[in-house]
Amino acid sequence: MILRSCSSQPTSTPRNCFLNPFLAAHLKRRALIWKHELRNEYCLKSISRNFRIRALETDADQLDEATAERTKSDYGDLVWPSPSDEIPFWKGDFPSWDISEDPVDIQKDSDLMHIVHVTAEMAPIAKVGGLGDVVTGLARSCLTRGHKVDVFLPFYECINKQHIKELELISTYDSFYDGSWVSTNVYRGVVSGIPVVFIDPSNEFFKGQSVYGGSYNELEAYLFFSRACLEWLQVSGTQPDIIHVHEWQTGSLPLLYWDMYHYLSLKKPRIVLTIHNMEHYGECRQEQLNKCGLDGSTYATEEKAVDDRTIGHNPERLSLLKGGIVYSNAIVTVSPTYLKETLCSGWLAGTLIRHRDKYFGILNGIDTAMWNPATDAYLPAKFDANNVEGKKICKLYVQRGLGLASDRHPWDPDTVPLVVCISRLVAQKGLHLITNAIRYVEELGGQMVILGKAPDARVESDFKGLAELHSKGSSIRILLMYSEELSHMLYAAADIVLVPSIYEPCGLAQMIGMRYGAVPVVRKTGGLADTVFDMDDQSQPEQANGFVFEGINEGSLNGALDRAFSYYREKPGEWRAAVKKVMQIDNSWNNTAGKYIEVYNSVRVRNH
Numbered sequence: 001m002i003l004r005s006c007s008s009q010p011t012s013t014p015r016n017c018f019l020n021p022f023l024a025a026h027l028k029r030r031a032l033i034w035k036h037e038l039r040n041e042y043c044l045k046s047i048s049r050n051f052r053i054r055a056l057e058t059d060a061d062q063l064d065e066a067t068a069e070r071t072k073s074d075y076g077d078l079v080w081p082s083p084s085d086e087i088p089f090w091k092g093d094f095p096s097w098d099i100s101e102d103p104v105d106i107q108k109d110s111d112l113m114h115i116v117h118v119t120a121e122m123a124p125i126a127k128v129g130g131l132g133d134v135v136t137g138l139a140r141s142c143l144t145r146g147h148k149v150d151v152f153l154p155f156y157e158c159i160n161k162q163h164i165k166e167l168e169l170i171s172t173y174d175s176f177y178d179g180s181w182v183s184t185n186v187y188r189g190v191v192s193g194i195p196v197v198f199i200d201p202s203n204e205f206f207k208g209q210s211v212y213g214g215s216y217n218e219l220e221a222y223l224f225f226s227r228a229c230l231e232w233l234q235v236s237g238t239q240p241d242i243i244h245v246h247e248w249q250t251g252s253l254p255l256l257y258w259d260m261y262h263y264l265s266l267k268k269p270r271i272v273l274t275i276h277n278m279e280h281y282g283e284c285r286q287e288q289l290n291k292c293g294l295d296g297s298t299y300a301t302e303e304k305a306v307d308d309r310t311i312g313h314n315p316e317r318l319s320l321l322k323g324g325i326v327y328s329n330a331i332v333t334v335s336p337t338y339l340k341e342t343l344c345s346g347w348l349a350g351t352l353i354r355h356r357d358k359y360f361g362i363l364n365g366i367d368t369a370m371w372n373p374a375t376d377a378y379l380p381a382k383f384d385a386n387n388v389e390g391k392k393i394c395k396l397y398v399q400r401g402l403g404l405a406s407d408r409h410p411w412d413p414d415t416v417p418l419v420v421c422i423s424r425l426v427a428q429k430g431l432h433l434i435t436n437a438i439r440y441v442e443e444l445g446g447q448m449v450i451l452g453k454a455p456d457a458r459v460e461s462d463f464k465g466l467a468e469l470h471s472k473g474s475s476i477r478i479l480l481m482y483s484e485e486l487s488h489m490l491y492a493a494a495d496i497v498l499v500p501s502i503y504e505p506c507g508l509a510q511m512i513g514m515r516y517g518a519v520p521v522v523r524k525t526g527g528l529a530d531t532v533f534d535m536d537d538q539s540q541p542e543q544a545n546g547f548v549f550e551g552i553n554e555g556s557l558n559g560a561l562d563r564a565f566s567y568y569r570e571k572p573g574e575w576r577a578a579v580k581k582v583m584q585i586d587n588s589w590n591n592t593a594g595k596y597i598e599v600y601n602s603v604r605v606r607n608h
């Protein structure tokens with residue numbers, strides 16, 4: 001059985017090349033390999049029904065030289081995309097993204113608990129960056145291990161309600177804000193198999209077309225949200241073992257818990273704070289903290305929540321993140337190397353050193369059900385470490401869809417590596433290195449696609465200029481938007497995933513890229529240093545899985561790209577082995593959620 005294309009894409013094979021007997025023999029061999037590969041039922045199954053495939057029975061012996069004339073489009077009756085398509089290929093009609101089933105057989109924990117996450121983000125319904133992925137991945141992993149888990153999330157107006165199952169209004173209650181009580185709806189629903197409680201105040205908070213950046217006061221909205229979550233636990237008589245808060249947005253919750261709700265009715269919960277990025281401090285004036293019912297002035301001390309940088313200024317400010325660090329029972333940051341970095345630099349280092357005994361570094365995992373190239377509904381073809389044929393289709397699909405050169409003869413070696421960079425376009429991510437990579441990859445004869453959103457208008461305009469400059473060429477594409485679907489396709493298409501961050505608490509892009517068979521090129525910092533090990537480092541060959549550079553100048557990055565490109569072109573066998581190896585690395589939550597469970601167990605109280 002083979003797949004036949006109905007593509008009208010003209011073949012680029014010159015007719016007279018078949019006059020050459022060596023070439024004809026080579027083509028015949030290649031055709032037989034194709035036949036074998038395409039017979040593989042995996043390949044058939046691997047091509048999603050979303051991409052309109054027609055499979056035809058064909059006698060294998062009919063394969064002859066003419067068969068070899070086919071271009072790469074012969075991978076199936078795949079409808080190949082083109083840049084002129086009315087609807088871009090990543091906006092197709094995909095099945096709704098539900099990955100609620102348990103991914104693998106996970107052993108249940110024996111000592112079960114109730115964990116409530118209080119968070120500003122949750123993938124895929126309210127995701128801006130890694131925070132959303134982490135909450136969903138960790139919550140699912142703990143559920144799979146048998147724990148009871150709920151996620152408390154603001155009911156942002158921008159959430160697509162179609163992605164929420166069993167959504168229902170369960171109550172209306174009042175929560176305090178700025179001297180009065182705000183009527184608040186509470187909804188329940190299920191997202192990717194995880195129970196979610198949506199907090200929906202009747203005021204202007206959380207209205208707008210994006211998770212962040214609405215026209216309301218963000219800091220005050222999250223102060224309200226933090227208290228509203230505790231208020232709901234009290235109203236509903238719920239006493240979880242652990243309240244797990246994330247980032248500055250929920251940094252006031254530990255203060256509210258220990259100085260207010262613990263004296264009221266909530267006795268059992270203990271608080272764990274995860275810091276995903278130390279650069280966002282939650283700067284807060286004392287009178288703003290007053291609005292959630294606390295006395296802001298009592299926190300304006302060095303031991304509590306004063307922002308150390310403002311000491312001696314008038315007025316001094318508070319930091320919700322610092323308050324969260326002081327008042328939580330345990331603090332986690334998202335990689336062991338970032339933990340060390342944060343103890344050595346930054347104004348919070350002193351506070352973290354004082355609380356060192358409750359501060360842990362746990363590497364993030366990735367949700368391997370959400371990020372699985374063997375089942376990913378967004379991919380034109382599926383693949384795994386043992387069969388990467390589908391990855392070639394994904395590369396070709398993206399190349400054609402974006403108008404990148406893809407006219408290589410199918411029997412020629414692919415010497416044009418595709419470099420992909422999927423990132424928020426902010427200074428942390430190494431903007432000057434990303435723009436340098438665009439130039440250098442083109443110079444090296446490779447291709448590069450950037451998918452990113454720039455919150456800063458100036459950065460956005462710089463990248464827009466670059467995007468326009470390259471839009472007519474055939475090797476660089478810069479797509480300034482957020483698209484979950486396209487990100488999946490790009491990881492699948494990529495030969496190399498580039499993460500040149502100046503600092504990176506953990507970084508998910510390199511881990512996701514590896515799962516999709518893209519070899520990482522990263523700067524050695526934070527979680528990148530914990531997950532990527534250089535291929536040329538002879539001291540740890542068993543760990544080697546990518547290309548690492550240390551400096552922050554363009555030359556350092558260029559050196560790593562040079563090495564990656566020469567492996568790709570000159571050592572194809574080693575490259576293939578690297579692709580297989582990175583796909584087999586277990587960066588799943590199954591691997592690291594256990595460390596969170598240990599932290600939860602170390603602070604929980606059992607006899608309430």
Ligand code: ADP
Nearest residue numbers: 129130423424451452481482483487507508509
């Ligand atoms: P950060 O949390 O600092 O943004 P991470 O690497 O931890 O960085 O996580 C980034 C996540 O956001 C990854 O899942 C990445 O694929 C995704 N992402 C970043 N930018 C985009 C974009 N423009 N479109 C789609 N996904 C994106």
